[in-house]
Amino acid sequence: MRKIVTFTSDFGLNDSYVAEVKGVISALCGDAYIIDITHGVEPGNIRAASFVLAGSFAYFPQHTLHLAVVDPGVGTLRDIILIESEEYTFIGPDNGILFETAQKAGIRKIRALLRERFSGLLEHVFPDNSVVRTILENGVSSTFHGRDVFAPFVACVLEGIPLDEATVPKKSMVELSLPQPLREAGQTTGEVIYIDRFGNLISNIRGADVSEEDEIFLKTGGEIKPVGRLRETYAQGVSGYPLALIGSRGYLEIGVNGGSAKDSFRASSGDEIILLKKADEDG
Secondary structure: OOEEEEEEEEOOOOHHHHHHHHHHHHOOOEEEEEEHHHHOOOOOOHHHHHHHHHHHHHHHOOOOOOEEEEEOOOOOOOOEEEEEEOOEEEEEOOOOOOOOHHHHOOOEEEEOOOOOHHHHHHHHHOOHHHHHHHHHHHHHOOOOHHHHHHHHHHHHHHOOOOOOEEEEEOOOOOOOOOOOOOEEEOEEEEEEEEEEOOOOOOEEEEEEHHOOOOOOEEEOOOEEEEEEEOOOOOHOOOOEEEEEEEOOOOEEEEEEEOOOOHHHHHOOOOOEEEEOOOOOOOO
């Protein structure tokens, strides 16, 4: 069975951070197969990372291990946790990043890492490993747990190394639920949850709650701007103009045919998306 691990972070690709994490995993688990989900999450945006992971984890084979590191609390006493579901394993900081995903996957157990004991375990299990020696001799960085703690933790899980002595059971985790749309008579108000690299504005409004008759608006910078009605494809929109459609994750999103909705509207996460339901002609 392939030892598949996915990696989600806000590290970007301009620096060596992603490569260093992968290097440690590979040094401790030579047959690890590492797949990048994204490293383009806005720095520190836990909610965006949660949205991406919750929408992508189930497209990987059973027994995949998902690592998510968007960790503004790096170096603090926040827990590093491992979550097991029936089909997947998840590792990340206990800051809410794994909450939505774990709710979808189902939780069998949660364990928190004991970092001091884990360092001793690494030294015992990998006494001749040069990468482990480098980590232990340099000391765990207070700003880069992704490389010095998360990566070896992932490798140990992939290798099937018993971790009972280096982890403890945990009954709960930090909850970070995605906001729900507000529904009032004739109107649904959601918000932009995530902006992809194409500049599409992905909302928290599910496709099932949108009809072809709804008029869709975006509120950004205090100004309400019309988008129009729902389309099925980008090609149905006029080139350079905005349109609304249901994206691959099943949520309403606003895009621009051949352009960027983010740039066109100067939009950002948290901007409101408003649906006005067609009035009842007999009302």
